């Protein structure tokens with residue numbers, strides 16, 4: 635709409651209009667690349683795992699842990715509901731809280747890589763990208779003694795080299811298609827409501843739901859995410875008819 639209005643405004647001068655059109659094209663290309671780098675579902679920079687055409691399946695994913703202030707309570711809530719989830723862990727926190735990582739795995743959940751320090755990978759050098767991803771895999775593998783097979787980029791931000799490095803290291807890059815927006819100061823009902831809207835939208839599209847939530851905060855251990863735990867309790871009750879799976883059920 636903005637583009638249409640801008641061109642209409644200068645239509646008395648063909649030269650100026652051409653200049654504006656060129657500018658708008660540049661903005662459009664820049665915008666497309668930004669969208670490809672940041673949009674959760676874009677496949678433009680390489681294939682990522684989001685969700686298959688299985689509208690009855692839900693994958694709960696929790697990023698930015700482990701977080702000793704919240705993760706144990708989340709594990710209890712998931713155990714009560716007999717739901718298996720996926721945790722994308724920050725390597726630096728894994729080094730600080732190895733026992734918490736063992737508890738997540740012992741409860742049957744899937745553990746994935748969320749880099750060492752949670753940088754915006756889309757803007758990093760290839761060397762830094764490799765260090766961040768390899769460092770987190772090494773931290774997790776040291777603790778669990780098993781290969782890490784799934785990766786989620788911090789903020790979902792990537793560019794082709796990020797996905798290439800992830801694949802070279804034998805991992806599948808995972809995005810999402812529903813969010814709780816739980817990094818904002820919102821309550822459990824609002825988080826659950828946002829997720830449910832996403833699940834309904836995905837079902838209408840014939841897709842499963844890959845849900846982004848957080849049991850930690852990337853700036854440090856101890857982030858307050860109790861509203862996410864409460865939202866999880868609401869979601870597993872309200873979506874009782876769904877089949878909860880780990881991302882490893884999808885590819």
Ligand SMILES: [Zn+2]
Pocket residue numbers: 697698748752787788789852
């Ligand atoms: Zn994150």
